[in-house]
Amino acid sequence: MVSERLPSREAYYQALAESLPDGVAVVTSLGNASYLWARLRDRPLNFYMEDAMGLAMPVTLGLALAQPGRKVVGVEGDGGLLMHLGALVTVGAMAPENLTLLVVQNGVHAASGGQALTNPDLDLAALARWAGLRNAETVRSADGFRAAFRTAFAGRGPSLLALATEPDLEIVTPPRPFNPIVIKQRFMDALGVPDYVPSVFGKGESSS
Amino acid sequence: MTLVASPRYLQTVSVEAHRPRETLAALKKAGFRVAVCVPDSWLGGILKQIDEDPAMTLVRATHEEEALAIACGARLGGARAVLLVQNVGLLTMGAGMVSLAMRYQFPILIVASYRGSPRDPVFYHIPKGRATEPVLQGLGLRYAVATAEPIGPQVSRAAAFVEESSAPFVLLLGREDIQW
Numbered sequence: 289m290v291s292e293r294l295p296s297r298e299a300y301y302q303a304l305a306e307s308l309p310d311g312v313a314v315v316t317s318l319g320n321a322s323y324l325w326a327r328l329r330d331r332p333l334n335f336y337m338e339d340a341m342g343l344a345m346p347v348t349l350g351l352a353l354a355q356p357g358r359k360v361v362g363v364e365g366d367g368g369l370l371m372h373l374g375a376l377v378t379v380g381a382m383a384p385e386n387l388t389l390l391v392v393q394n395g396v397h398a399a400s401g402g403q404a405l406t407n408p409d410l411d412l413a414a415l416a417r418w419a420g421l422r423n424a425e426t427v428r429s430a431d432g433f434r435a436a437f438r439t440a441f442a443g444r445g446p447s448l449l450a451l452a453t454e455p456d457l458e459i460v461t462p463p464r465p466f467n468p469i470v471i472k473q474r475f476m477d478a479l480g481v482p483d484y485v486p487s488v489f490g491k492g493e494s495s496s
Numbered sequence: 497m498t499l500v501a502s503p504r505y506l507q508t509v510s511v512e513a514h515r516p517r518e519t520l521a522a523l524k525k526a527g528f529r530v531a532v533c534v535p536d537s538w539l540g541g542i543l544k545q546i547d548e549d550p551a552m553t554l555v556r557a558t559h560e561e562e563a564l565a566i567a568c569g570a571r572l573g574g575a576r577a578v579l580l581v582q583n584v585g586l587l588t589m590g591a592g593m594v595s596l597a598m599r600y601q602f603p604i605l606i607v608a609s610y611r612g613s614p615r616d617p618v619f620y621h622i623p624k625g626r627a628t629e630p631v632l633q634g635l636g637l638r639y640a641v642a643t644a645e646p647i648g649p650q651v652s653r654a655a656a657f658v659e660e661s662s663a664p665f666v667l668l669l670g671r672e673d674i675q676w
Contacts, residue, residue, distance in 0.1 A: 315569070335572060340595040343565035346557070347596070350569025350577065353530060353553060374558030378566070382555060468600045472572065481574035484603070484659045492656060493527070494574075 293454075295430050297324060297392055300451045303430040304390070305329040307437050309359070313351060313479065316363045317344035319399025321392060323460040325363070332478035336466050341399075342371030345379065345389060352384040352446075355479065359386050359441065366393040366412065366450075367405055373415075379446050380420025387446040388437075389416075393426070394455040402457045416448035423447040515647045516542050516676045519607070519669070522651035528578045528605070529553060530570040532563040536582035538609040538669075541676025543580065560585030561592040564664075568602040578655075579606040583628045586666060593635055593664065603658035607651070609675075610641065610668040632666060639666035647673045 297320060305328055308314070315335045316322040321344070322336035335351075337344050348362025369376065369391050379387065395408030416424035423440050427433045427449055440447035485491030520542055523531075531546050532555040533539065547554045553575075557563035560581050567577035579585075586593075586608060597604055612618060612625025632639045638657065642650055647669075654667040 313573075337596070339599075340565075340592060343561070343568075343592050343596055346562045346565035347569035347572065350530070350532075350555075350566040350571075351573040352569075353555070353566075354570040354573025354575035354577075372559065372562050372565075375562045375565075378555065378557050378562065472600050472602075476572065476574070479573065481572075484662075486660055487656065492659075494576075 292428065294428060294452050295433075295454075297321075297394070297451075297453055297456050298328070299430045300392070300433055300453060301325060301328050303433050304437070307434055307441075308361070309441075312359045312361055313355065313475070314361045314363070315344055315348040315351060317341070317365055317368050319365075320456055320460050321363050321365060322466070323462045324456075326462040326466075327460055330463055332474045335475045336462075336471050338466055338468070342368045342375075344368060346372060346375040348387065348389065349375065349379050349382065349384065352387040353382060356384065356386060358479070359388070360384075361388045361390065363390045363392065365398065366391055366395065366408070366410075367397045369412065370406060376416060376419040376421075380416075383420065383422070383446055385444040385446070388440050389446065389448040391448060391450045392453055393450045394453050396455045398455050398457055402455055412450040413448065421446045421448050424449075426450040426452055428452045513646065515673045518646065518648040519651050519673055520545055522648040522655070523578055523607075524549075524551065526652060526655035527576050528655070529575045530555065530567065530577040531580055532557055532567045532570070532577060533580040534558070534560050534563055534582070534585055536609045536611065538611075538671050538675040539580050539582070542674060545676060559588065561589040564589045564592045564597055564604065567604045568597055568600070571602050571604060577604060579604060581606065581608050583608045583610050583612070583668060584624045586628060587624065587631055590631070590635065593637065597664045598636070601662040602664065603662050604664045605655055605658045606664060606666045607674070608666055608668050610670060613668075613670075615670055628668070637664060637666060639668060641668045642670055642673050
Protein backbone atom coordinates (compact mmCIF):
# COMPACT_ATOMS: atom_id res chain seq x y z
CA MET A 289 0.00 0.00 0.00
CA VAL A 290 1.14 3.57 -0.50
CA SER A 291 2.20 5.62 2.50
CA GLU A 292 -0.70 8.11 2.48
CA ARG A 293 -2.87 8.08 5.60
CA LEU A 294 -5.97 6.10 4.72
CA PRO A 295 -9.35 6.24 6.45
CA SER A 296 -10.29 3.60 9.02
CA ARG A 297 -13.02 1.04 8.35
CA GLU A 298 -15.07 2.97 10.91
CA ALA A 299 -14.75 6.21 8.94
CA TYR A 300 -16.06 4.44 5.82
CA TYR A 301 -18.83 2.77 7.80
CA GLN A 302 -19.92 6.13 9.29
CA ALA A 303 -20.13 7.50 5.76
CA LEU A 304 -22.08 4.41 4.65
CA ALA A 305 -24.50 4.78 7.58
CA GLU A 306 -25.13 8.41 6.57
CA SER A 307 -25.52 7.55 2.89
CA LEU A 308 -27.65 4.40 3.10
CA PRO A 309 -31.32 4.86 2.15
CA ASP A 310 -33.99 2.94 4.08
CA GLY A 311 -34.99 -0.38 2.62
CA VAL A 312 -31.55 -1.34 1.33
CA ALA A 313 -30.47 -4.87 2.25
CA VAL A 314 -26.88 -5.15 3.51
CA VAL A 315 -24.79 -8.33 3.73
CA THR A 316 -21.51 -8.13 5.67
CA SER A 317 -18.65 -10.61 5.71
CA LEU A 318 -16.84 -12.11 8.67
CA GLY A 319 -15.03 -10.33 11.52
CA ASN A 320 -15.21 -6.58 11.98
CA ALA A 321 -17.02 -6.21 8.66
CA SER A 322 -20.05 -7.54 10.56
CA TYR A 323 -19.16 -6.71 14.19
CA LEU A 324 -18.45 -3.01 13.58
CA TRP A 325 -21.46 -2.55 11.31
CA ALA A 326 -23.66 -4.10 14.01
CA ARG A 327 -22.19 -1.64 16.53
CA LEU A 328 -22.71 1.37 14.29
CA ARG A 329 -25.98 0.62 12.54
CA ASP A 330 -27.77 -2.52 13.67
CA ARG A 331 -30.96 -2.97 11.64
CA PRO A 332 -33.16 -5.89 10.59
CA LEU A 333 -32.09 -5.54 6.96
CA ASN A 334 -28.50 -6.46 7.89
CA PHE A 335 -27.42 -10.03 7.26
CA TYR A 336 -24.29 -10.64 9.31
CA MET A 337 -21.98 -13.45 8.29
CA GLU A 338 -19.44 -15.02 10.61
CA ASP A 339 -16.68 -17.28 9.35
CA ALA A 340 -17.65 -18.65 5.87
CA MET A 341 -14.81 -16.58 4.43
CA GLY A 342 -15.11 -15.58 0.81
CA LEU A 343 -18.84 -16.22 0.61
CA ALA A 344 -20.33 -12.79 1.38
CA MET A 345 -20.12 -11.72 -2.25
CA PRO A 346 -21.84 -14.81 -3.71
CA VAL A 347 -24.51 -14.66 -0.97
CA THR A 348 -25.13 -11.04 -1.93
CA LEU A 349 -25.34 -12.01 -5.59
CA GLY A 350 -27.99 -14.66 -4.86
CA LEU A 351 -29.93 -12.16 -2.76
CA ALA A 352 -29.79 -9.51 -5.50
CA LEU A 353 -31.11 -12.02 -8.07
CA ALA A 354 -33.98 -13.05 -5.80
CA GLN A 355 -34.89 -9.43 -4.92
CA PRO A 356 -34.56 -7.54 -8.21
CA GLY A 357 -36.75 -4.69 -7.00
CA ARG A 358 -34.58 -3.88 -3.99
CA LYS A 359 -31.12 -2.36 -3.74
CA VAL A 360 -28.61 -4.75 -2.19
CA VAL A 361 -25.18 -3.90 -0.77
CA GLY A 362 -22.52 -6.51 0.02
CA VAL A 363 -19.44 -5.81 2.11
CA GLU A 364 -16.54 -8.16 1.43
CA GLY A 365 -12.87 -8.05 2.41
CA ASP A 366 -9.97 -8.13 -0.04
CA GLY A 367 -8.93 -11.53 1.34
CA GLY A 368 -12.44 -12.86 0.94
CA LEU A 369 -12.64 -11.50 -2.59
CA LEU A 370 -9.39 -13.23 -3.56
CA MET A 371 -10.54 -16.48 -1.97
CA HIS A 372 -13.45 -16.68 -4.39
CA LEU A 373 -12.30 -14.43 -7.20
CA GLY A 374 -14.36 -16.55 -9.58
CA ALA A 375 -17.50 -15.22 -7.92
CA LEU A 376 -16.61 -11.77 -9.25
CA VAL A 377 -16.83 -13.22 -12.75
CA THR A 378 -20.24 -14.69 -11.90
CA VAL A 379 -21.39 -11.25 -10.67
CA GLY A 380 -20.22 -9.76 -13.97
CA ALA A 381 -21.97 -12.46 -15.97
CA MET A 382 -25.30 -12.21 -14.14
CA ALA A 383 -24.97 -8.42 -13.87
CA PRO A 384 -27.79 -7.60 -11.44
CA GLU A 385 -28.43 -3.87 -11.70
CA ASN A 386 -29.45 -3.61 -8.03
CA LEU A 387 -26.10 -4.83 -6.64
CA THR A 388 -23.36 -2.68 -5.10
CA LEU A 389 -20.26 -4.36 -3.66
CA LEU A 390 -17.96 -2.66 -1.17
CA VAL A 391 -14.57 -4.30 -0.78
CA VAL A 392 -12.58 -3.27 2.28
CA GLN A 393 -9.02 -3.29 1.00
CA ASN A 394 -6.67 -3.34 3.98
CA GLY A 395 -4.03 -5.63 2.49
CA VAL A 396 -4.17 -8.20 5.30
CA HIS A 397 -6.25 -11.03 6.73
CA ALA A 398 -7.58 -8.75 9.47
CA ALA A 399 -10.07 -11.16 11.04
CA SER A 400 -7.36 -13.73 11.76
CA GLY A 401 -4.78 -11.34 13.19
CA GLY A 402 -3.33 -9.37 10.30
CA GLN A 403 -1.38 -11.93 8.30
CA ALA A 404 -0.15 -10.64 4.96
CA LEU A 405 -2.42 -11.07 1.97
CA THR A 406 -1.18 -12.95 -1.09
CA ASN A 407 -1.05 -9.65 -2.96
CA PRO A 408 -2.09 -6.52 -1.03
CA ASP A 409 -1.64 -4.08 -3.92
CA LEU A 410 -3.98 -5.39 -6.57
CA ASP A 411 -6.12 -2.90 -8.45
CA LEU A 412 -9.44 -4.39 -7.40
CA ALA A 413 -11.45 -1.87 -9.43
CA ALA A 414 -9.58 -2.96 -12.56
CA LEU A 415 -10.24 -6.60 -11.67
CA ALA A 416 -13.94 -5.83 -11.29
CA ARG A 417 -14.10 -4.09 -14.67
CA TRP A 418 -12.24 -7.00 -16.23
CA ALA A 419 -14.85 -9.32 -14.72
CA GLY A 420 -17.62 -7.37 -16.40
CA LEU A 421 -18.98 -5.10 -13.65
CA ARG A 422 -20.41 -1.87 -15.00
CA ASN A 423 -18.83 0.52 -12.50
CA ALA A 424 -15.75 0.08 -10.36
CA GLU A 425 -13.64 2.57 -8.49
CA THR A 426 -11.10 2.68 -5.68
CA VAL A 427 -11.68 5.35 -3.05
CA ARG A 428 -9.14 6.66 -0.53
CA SER A 429 -11.18 9.04 1.63
CA ALA A 430 -14.55 9.09 3.36
CA ASP A 431 -15.65 12.02 1.22
CA GLY A 432 -14.50 10.16 -1.88
CA PHE A 433 -16.57 7.21 -0.73
CA ARG A 434 -19.68 9.34 -0.22
CA ALA A 435 -19.46 10.72 -3.74
CA ALA A 436 -18.67 7.37 -5.36
CA PHE A 437 -21.39 5.58 -3.42
CA ARG A 438 -23.96 8.20 -4.40
CA THR A 439 -23.01 7.85 -8.06
CA ALA A 440 -22.91 4.05 -8.00
CA PHE A 441 -26.17 3.83 -6.11
CA ALA A 442 -28.03 6.16 -8.43
CA GLY A 443 -26.94 4.29 -11.55
CA ARG A 444 -27.24 0.77 -12.87
CA GLY A 445 -25.10 -1.89 -11.24
CA PRO A 446 -23.39 -4.07 -10.62
CA SER A 447 -20.90 -1.70 -9.04
CA LEU A 448 -17.83 -2.28 -6.93
CA LEU A 449 -16.09 0.24 -4.73
CA ALA A 450 -12.74 -0.76 -3.26
CA LEU A 451 -12.25 1.08 0.04
CA ALA A 452 -8.52 1.57 0.62
CA THR A 453 -8.07 1.49 4.38
CA GLU A 454 -5.73 0.84 7.28
CA PRO A 455 -6.09 -2.60 8.89
CA ASP A 456 -8.19 -2.79 12.09
CA LEU A 457 -6.93 -5.81 13.97
CA GLU A 458 -8.70 -5.40 17.29
CA ILE A 459 -11.90 -7.39 17.24
CA VAL A 460 -14.96 -5.22 17.84
CA THR A 461 -17.56 -6.65 20.20
CA PRO A 462 -21.01 -6.62 18.62
CA PRO A 463 -23.94 -5.30 20.72
CA ARG A 464 -24.91 -8.92 21.36
CA PRO A 465 -23.52 -12.18 20.02
CA PHE A 466 -25.00 -13.13 16.66
CA ASN A 467 -27.47 -16.00 16.66
CA PRO A 468 -27.38 -17.13 13.02
CA ILE A 469 -30.98 -18.33 12.95
CA VAL A 470 -32.30 -15.14 14.57
CA ILE A 471 -30.22 -12.98 12.22
CA LYS A 472 -31.55 -14.86 9.22
CA GLN A 473 -35.20 -14.83 10.33
CA ARG A 474 -35.10 -11.14 11.29
CA PHE A 475 -33.64 -10.31 7.89
CA MET A 476 -36.18 -12.39 5.95
CA ASP A 477 -39.05 -10.88 7.96
CA ALA A 478 -37.76 -7.40 7.13
CA LEU A 479 -37.66 -8.33 3.44
CA GLY A 480 -41.21 -9.64 3.67
CA VAL A 481 -40.23 -13.14 2.58
CA PRO A 482 -43.07 -15.60 3.33
CA ASP A 483 -42.53 -18.28 5.97
CA TYR A 484 -42.53 -21.92 5.01
CA VAL A 485 -45.62 -23.56 6.47
CA PRO A 486 -44.91 -27.23 7.32
CA SER A 487 -47.08 -29.90 5.77
CA VAL A 488 -48.49 -30.98 9.16
CA PHE A 489 -50.27 -27.60 9.22
CA GLY A 490 -51.73 -28.29 5.82
CA LYS A 491 -49.48 -26.21 3.57
CA GLY A 492 -46.09 -27.68 2.80
CA GLU A 493 -45.27 -24.47 0.99
CA SER A 494 -44.35 -20.86 1.57
CA SER A 495 -47.17 -18.62 2.66
CA SER A 496 -47.54 -15.01 3.81
CA MET B 497 -19.84 -73.46 -9.40
CA THR B 498 -23.00 -71.57 -10.18
CA LEU B 499 -23.02 -67.80 -10.16
CA VAL B 500 -26.27 -66.29 -9.03
CA ALA B 501 -26.84 -62.60 -9.63
CA SER B 502 -28.09 -60.87 -6.53
CA PRO B 503 -31.49 -59.15 -6.83
CA ARG B 504 -29.68 -55.81 -6.60
CA TYR B 505 -28.11 -56.43 -9.96
CA LEU B 506 -31.39 -57.46 -11.50
CA GLN B 507 -32.85 -54.05 -10.71
CA THR B 508 -34.06 -52.43 -13.87
CA VAL B 509 -35.00 -48.90 -14.60
CA SER B 510 -38.38 -48.19 -16.10
CA VAL B 511 -37.95 -46.99 -19.65
CA GLU B 512 -41.45 -45.71 -20.29
CA ALA B 513 -40.71 -42.29 -18.75
CA HIS B 514 -37.98 -39.85 -19.69
CA ARG B 515 -36.47 -39.65 -16.24
CA PRO B 516 -34.52 -36.38 -16.68
CA ARG B 517 -37.74 -34.72 -17.82
CA GLU B 518 -39.47 -36.08 -14.71
CA THR B 519 -36.61 -34.73 -12.58
CA LEU B 520 -36.98 -31.24 -14.04
CA ALA B 521 -40.77 -31.33 -13.86
CA ALA B 522 -40.59 -32.21 -10.15
CA LEU B 523 -38.14 -29.36 -9.49
CA LYS B 524 -40.42 -26.90 -11.25
CA LYS B 525 -43.51 -28.20 -9.47
CA ALA B 526 -41.72 -27.69 -6.15
CA GLY B 527 -41.26 -24.03 -7.03
CA PHE B 528 -37.52 -23.77 -7.64
CA ARG B 529 -36.99 -20.42 -9.34
CA VAL B 530 -33.21 -20.36 -9.15
CA ALA B 531 -30.82 -23.11 -10.24
CA VAL B 532 -27.11 -22.70 -9.57
CA CYS B 533 -24.76 -25.03 -11.37
CA VAL B 534 -21.23 -26.19 -11.97
CA PRO B 535 -21.56 -28.61 -14.87
CA ASP B 536 -20.83 -32.26 -15.41
CA SER B 537 -21.22 -34.15 -18.69
CA TRP B 538 -24.42 -35.74 -17.38
CA LEU B 539 -25.86 -32.30 -16.51
CA GLY B 540 -25.29 -30.48 -19.79
CA GLY B 541 -28.70 -31.22 -21.32
CA ILE B 542 -30.86 -30.41 -18.30
CA LEU B 543 -28.93 -27.17 -17.74
CA LYS B 544 -29.76 -26.15 -21.29
CA GLN B 545 -33.43 -26.87 -20.62
CA ILE B 546 -33.33 -24.72 -17.46
CA ASP B 547 -31.46 -21.93 -19.23
CA GLU B 548 -34.19 -21.75 -21.88
CA ASP B 549 -37.00 -21.78 -19.30
CA PRO B 550 -38.33 -18.25 -18.63
CA ALA B 551 -39.70 -19.38 -15.24
CA MET B 552 -36.22 -20.21 -13.92
CA THR B 553 -32.94 -18.34 -13.52
CA LEU B 554 -29.79 -20.36 -14.19
CA VAL B 555 -26.59 -19.15 -12.53
CA ARG B 556 -23.40 -20.65 -13.91
CA ALA B 557 -20.99 -20.47 -10.97
CA THR B 558 -17.23 -21.03 -11.14
CA HIS B 559 -16.92 -23.24 -8.04
CA GLU B 560 -19.33 -25.38 -6.05
CA GLU B 561 -18.79 -23.58 -2.73
CA GLU B 562 -19.55 -20.31 -4.50
CA ALA B 563 -22.62 -21.97 -6.04
CA LEU B 564 -23.84 -23.03 -2.60
CA ALA B 565 -23.44 -19.46 -1.29
CA ILE B 566 -25.37 -18.02 -4.26
CA ALA B 567 -28.16 -20.51 -3.56
CA CYS B 568 -28.20 -19.52 0.13
CA GLY B 569 -28.42 -15.86 -0.86
CA ALA B 570 -31.29 -16.57 -3.22
CA ARG B 571 -33.18 -18.47 -0.51
CA LEU B 572 -32.47 -15.62 1.91
CA GLY B 573 -34.26 -13.43 -0.60
CA GLY B 574 -37.23 -15.78 -0.77
CA ALA B 575 -36.46 -17.78 -3.91
CA ARG B 576 -36.25 -21.56 -3.65
CA ALA B 577 -32.85 -22.56 -5.00
CA VAL B 578 -31.47 -25.87 -6.23
CA LEU B 579 -27.84 -26.73 -6.91
CA LEU B 580 -26.94 -28.93 -9.86
CA VAL B 581 -23.41 -30.20 -9.52
CA GLN B 582 -21.27 -33.28 -9.88
CA ASN B 583 -20.66 -35.18 -6.64
CA VAL B 584 -17.11 -33.82 -6.57
CA GLY B 585 -18.76 -30.54 -5.67
CA LEU B 586 -19.89 -32.04 -2.40
CA LEU B 587 -16.21 -32.45 -1.56
CA THR B 588 -15.23 -28.92 -2.61
CA MET B 589 -18.10 -27.12 -0.89
CA GLY B 590 -17.49 -28.59 2.58
CA ALA B 591 -16.47 -25.38 4.38
CA GLY B 592 -19.41 -23.35 3.10
CA MET B 593 -21.70 -26.27 3.82
CA VAL B 594 -20.92 -26.37 7.54
CA SER B 595 -20.20 -22.65 8.15
CA LEU B 596 -22.97 -21.15 6.05
CA ALA B 597 -25.66 -23.53 4.82
CA MET B 598 -25.85 -25.76 7.90
CA ARG B 599 -24.99 -23.14 10.55
CA TYR B 600 -27.63 -20.74 9.24
CA GLN B 601 -30.06 -23.57 8.43
CA PHE B 602 -30.60 -22.81 4.75
CA PRO B 603 -33.02 -25.20 3.01
CA ILE B 604 -31.06 -25.91 -0.16
CA LEU B 605 -31.64 -28.92 -2.41
CA ILE B 606 -28.50 -30.31 -4.00
CA VAL B 607 -29.03 -32.52 -7.03
CA ALA B 608 -25.73 -34.23 -7.75
CA SER B 609 -24.67 -36.57 -10.51
CA TYR B 610 -23.21 -39.61 -8.74
CA ARG B 611 -20.00 -40.21 -10.65
CA GLY B 612 -17.66 -43.07 -9.77
CA SER B 613 -20.31 -45.08 -7.97
CA PRO B 614 -20.35 -48.85 -8.61
CA ARG B 615 -22.76 -48.06 -11.46
CA ASP B 616 -20.34 -45.58 -13.07
CA PRO B 617 -17.01 -47.37 -13.31
CA VAL B 618 -14.85 -44.62 -14.80
CA PHE B 619 -11.34 -44.78 -13.38
CA TYR B 620 -10.90 -41.09 -12.62
CA HIS B 621 -14.38 -40.72 -11.14
CA ILE B 622 -14.02 -43.72 -8.81
CA PRO B 623 -11.97 -41.88 -6.12
CA LYS B 624 -14.73 -39.26 -5.88
CA GLY B 625 -17.43 -41.90 -5.81
CA ARG B 626 -15.65 -43.70 -2.99
CA ALA B 627 -15.37 -40.54 -0.87
CA THR B 628 -18.83 -39.11 -1.48
CA GLU B 629 -21.09 -40.88 1.00
CA PRO B 630 -18.54 -41.02 3.87
CA VAL B 631 -18.01 -37.26 3.47
CA LEU B 632 -21.76 -36.58 3.55
CA GLN B 633 -22.02 -38.73 6.66
CA GLY B 634 -19.09 -36.91 8.22
CA LEU B 635 -20.69 -33.55 7.56
CA GLY B 636 -23.94 -34.73 9.12
CA LEU B 637 -25.71 -33.98 5.86
CA ARG B 638 -28.83 -35.96 5.01
CA TYR B 639 -28.89 -37.55 1.57
CA ALA B 640 -30.52 -40.20 -0.61
CA VAL B 641 -29.30 -42.24 -3.55
CA ALA B 642 -31.93 -42.38 -6.28
CA THR B 643 -33.47 -45.81 -6.77
CA ALA B 644 -35.06 -47.41 -9.84
CA GLU B 645 -38.52 -46.22 -8.70
CA PRO B 646 -40.03 -43.31 -10.65
CA ILE B 647 -37.72 -40.33 -10.17
CA GLY B 648 -40.27 -37.53 -9.92
CA PRO B 649 -41.57 -38.51 -6.46
CA GLN B 650 -38.00 -38.98 -5.21
CA VAL B 651 -37.16 -35.40 -6.25
CA SER B 652 -40.41 -34.13 -4.71
CA ARG B 653 -39.64 -35.83 -1.39
CA ALA B 654 -36.13 -34.38 -1.36
CA ALA B 655 -37.54 -30.91 -2.12
CA ALA B 656 -39.99 -31.25 0.76
CA PHE B 657 -37.26 -32.52 3.07
CA VAL B 658 -35.14 -29.38 2.74
CA GLU B 659 -37.96 -27.07 3.77
CA GLU B 660 -39.37 -29.34 6.48
CA SER B 661 -35.90 -29.74 8.03
CA SER B 662 -34.60 -26.20 7.33
CA ALA B 663 -31.42 -27.85 6.13
CA PRO B 664 -29.61 -28.79 2.96
CA PHE B 665 -30.31 -32.22 1.46
CA VAL B 666 -28.44 -34.12 -1.25
CA LEU B 667 -30.05 -36.33 -3.88
CA LEU B 668 -27.46 -38.44 -5.70
CA LEU B 669 -28.62 -39.29 -9.20
CA GLY B 670 -27.57 -41.83 -11.79
CA ARG B 671 -27.03 -41.08 -15.46
CA GLU B 672 -30.54 -42.23 -16.44
CA ASP B 673 -32.10 -39.80 -13.91
CA ILE B 674 -30.39 -36.63 -15.09
CA GLN B 675 -28.70 -36.92 -18.48
CA TRP B 676 -31.17 -35.39 -20.97
